[in-house]
Amino acid sequence: MEAARNRDEQQKKRTISQSLALIKCPNCGNDTDFLEVADDVILTTHYRQNQDGSFTQEGDESQILGEIKLFCGECNADLSHFHSRFLEMLF
Numbered sequence: 001m002e003a004a005r006n007r008d009e010q011q012k013k014r015t016i017s018q019s020l021a022l023i024k025c026p027n028c029g030n031d032t033d034f035l036e037v038a039d040d041v042i043l044t045t046h047y048r049q050n051q052d053g054s055f056t057q058e059g060d061e062s063q064i065l066g067e068i069k070l071f072c073g074e075c076n077a078d079l080s081h082f083h084s085r086f087l088e089m090l091f
């Protein structure tokens with residue numbers, strides 16, 4: 001009885017640690033700071049001029065034409081192979 005419960009506990013722990021596996025820089029071990037860098041970006045921002053001469057931002061139609069890369073924020077190692085994981089975990 002006791003053994004069965006322990007097995008359940010262990011199963012649960014394994015599932016949790018799997019879902020919380022962090023992206024970690026293989027070079028320096030950093031798992032907190034990351035940089036996303038996009039190549040060839042066209043920044044287009046739509047503004048509307050108000051009657052008092054001020055401007056209000058209406059929209060942002062920026063386009064990324066190039067590659068998006070992910071780098072370690074500590075040592076700048078290229079972690080682009082983690083990028084799709086990164087996007088899945090981005091909230």
Ligand SMILES: [Zn+2]
Pocket residue numbers: 025026027028029030072073074075076077
């Ligand atoms: Zn690093």
